[in-house]
Amino acid sequence: MKALRGMDILGNIAILKFSDKASLREKKKIAEKILKHNKSIKTIVEKTGKFSGRLRKQKTRWLAGEKTKEVLYRENGCVFRFNVDETYFSSRLSGERKEIASKIKKGESVLVMFSGVNPYGIVIAKNSKARKVCSIEINKEASKYARLNVELNKLKDSVEIIQGDVKKIVKVISKKQSLKSCLVNVNGIWKSVKILSVSKKRVYDNGQVIPRKFDVIVMPRPQLKDSFLGEAFSLSKSGKRGTRIFYYDFCKNDEIESVIEKIKQEAKKSGKKIKIINKKVAGEIASYKVRLRVDFKVL
Numbered sequence: 611m612k613a614l615r616g617m618d619i620l621g622n623i624a625i626l627k628f629s630d631k632a633s634l635r636e637k638k639k640i641a642e643k644i645l646k647h648n649k650s651i652k653t654i655v656e657k658t659g660k661f662s663g664r665l666r667k668q669k670t671r672w673l674a675g676e677k678t679k680e681v682l683y684r685e686n687g688c689v690f691r692f693n694v695d696e697t698y699f700s701s702r703l704s705g706e707r708k709e710i711a712s713k714i715k716k717g718e719s720v721l722v723m724f725s726g727v728n729p730y731g732i733v734i735a736k737n738s739k740a741r742k743v744c745s746i747e748i749n750k751e752a753s754k755y756a757r758l759n760v761e762l763n764k765l766k767d768s769v770e771i772i773q774g775d776v777k778k779i780v781k782v783i784s785k786k787q788s789l790k791s792c793l794v795n796v797n798g799i800w801k802s803v804k805i806l807s808v809s810k811k812r813v814y815d816n817g818q819v820i821p822r823k824f825d826v827i828v829m830p831r832p833q834l835k836d837s838f839l840g841e842a843f844s845l846s847k848s849g850k851r852g853t854r855i856f857y858y859d860f861c862k863n864d865e866i867e868s869v870i871e872k873i874k875q876e877a878k879k880s881g882k883k884i885k886i887i888n889k890k891v892a893g894e895i896a897s898y899k900v901r902l903r904v905d906f907k908v909l
Contacts, residue, residue, distance in 0.1 A: 612629070620699065621683035624648070624653070626673070637673055638673050641656075653678055697749060711736075722734070723828070731769055777841060827856070843877060888903075889903070890903045
């Protein structure tokens, strides 16, 4: 199978990558062979486009098996359902999610930005004693699946999904502004309605109290120019119990120190002091680019 360049298995679906010279007939033949020898795989698709845009969507083409793009996937004692074309999900970050969950202390409030179908938030809620996990995602389809995944994992009391732009949502939480609409489930039907309301002291999301400051902020950030660190600092605590932030970025191996310097400069702009706790290469994106995680604390 020289034409096959790579394969990712997400629950019942296998996503294949082929060489440019592979014919459709050859691709389908390989797909049928994989189906025959892997009973847990029900559908095989070909990856025809990379994840792109603010909504992080990709393109795939069905090759064999059941004609579906919906996945049922399990990891770290959790179950997830999502569409491989309409939402972003990486099984390769399973270890990352478990590691961060292990760092959450009892009673802490956690914010997950760019949460997608909410693998970080759900793994944290399921594998730690966090008091509250709030997740923000701009993609409506991903938010729909995130809410479904909260229900599947029986975490409705501890996990809150907020659909919308991170910048706008953070303004609601930190500056007592109002938000016109978000996606919510009303009697089983997904509707765009106003769910964030603000009193003098608290922010409410569909009746649930949202913290104005968080103990932990997780930023599994997509490849965007904006760092969104200013938004994170506006929701952070200072002092002995200062907020811990897990920040993801993408860079070349020789640019790691530049990323750390950027974080320090953003902290300075926000009037914050920070302490770098750890830096970790959390995977390779290409031969020349890595996913970097920087853990730091607001002082």
